[in-house]
Amino acid sequence: MVPASSESTVVLPARVALHARPAATFVKTALRFRARVTVGTDGKVADAKSILAVLALGAQGGTLLRLSAEGEDAPDALAALTSCVSGLIE
Amino acid sequence: MQPRGGVSNLVGIVLVSHSLELARGLADLASQVAGSEVKVEPAGGGPDGSLGTNGDAVREAIARADCGQGVVVLADLGSSVLTVRHLLQGKANGHVRLVDAPFVEGAVAAAVMSSAGQSLEDVARAAEEARGASKF
Numbered sequence: 001m002v003p004a005s006s007e008s009t010v011v012l013p014a015r016v017a018l019h020a021r022p023a024a025t026f027v028k029t030a031l032r033f034r035a036r037v038t039v040g041t042d043g044k045v046a047d048a049k050s051i052l053a054v055l056a057l058g059a060q061g062g063t064l065l066r067l068s069a070e071g072e073d074a075p076d077a078l079a080a081l082t083s084c085v086s087g088l089i090e
Numbered sequence: 091m092q093p094r095g096g097v098s099n100l101v102g103i104v105l106v107s108h109s110l111e112l113a114r115g116l117a118d119l120a121s122q123v124a125g126s127e128v129k130v131e132p133a134g135g136g137p138d139g140s141l142g143t144n145g146d147a148v149r150e151a152i153a154r155a156d157c158g159q160g161v162v163v164l165a166d167l168g169s170s171v172l173t174v175r176h177l178l179q180g181k182a183n184g185h186v187r188l189v190d191a192p193f194v195e196g197a198v199a200a201a202v203m204s205s206a207g208q209s210l211e212d213v214a215r216a217a218e219e220a221r222g223a224s225k226f
Binding site for chain 2: 020021023024027028031032050051052053055056058
């Protein structure tokens with residue numbers, strides 16, 4: 001069986017960079033799912049379950065994030081992550 | 091061992107440095123990123139407060155960090171590693187794990203993994219895999 005894969009985009013709130021606390025909140029959300037999840041910005045892609053990889057994206061507020069998930073719970077993971085990103089606060 | 095103060099059962103992190111300031115500063119940073127639920131305990135400096143390491147401080151930090159799910163220990167350089175190894179000698183039950191990891195990146199990665207409720211195995215692996223992570 002081919003694992004389910006899904007993609008989605010979400011924009012970081014204008015004043016929230018994906019660093020420190022917000023990045024950890026994002027990673028913790030991704031870790032709740034079994035799916036392999038990546039997050040991409042301009043030209044960079046990171047493992048959404050790795051805090052160091054997510055921090056290295058250096059995504060600033062207002063950045064468009066491309067989320068991609070693969071695995072049984074991929075749709076749930078993307079729904080949770082888009083909701084997480086929209087609700088991030090500094 | 092039961093967690094104290096109602097803290098949830100997470101893997102504890104101990105940071106061993108020659109400098110107490112370095113260990114404390116990194117503990118602050120890791121806690122700020124991962125959140126205060128995970129116990130990140132610094133141990134640093136010699137018995138007289140000079141630069142160095144001492145086993146008693148490390149032992150106490152491990153006891154403070156231990157909430158029952160195991161403890162991951164990171165050391166900065168050379169003799170910090172020896173101090174921890176000496177302390178753990180003969181107590182190799184796997185509950186307290188010294189990891190070969192970059193100090194700053196490993197501590198942050200381990201703290202975030204722990205705060206997500208991951209196992210000792212996964213927290214230790216995240217710290218060790220930090221070596222391969224690019225900063226930008």
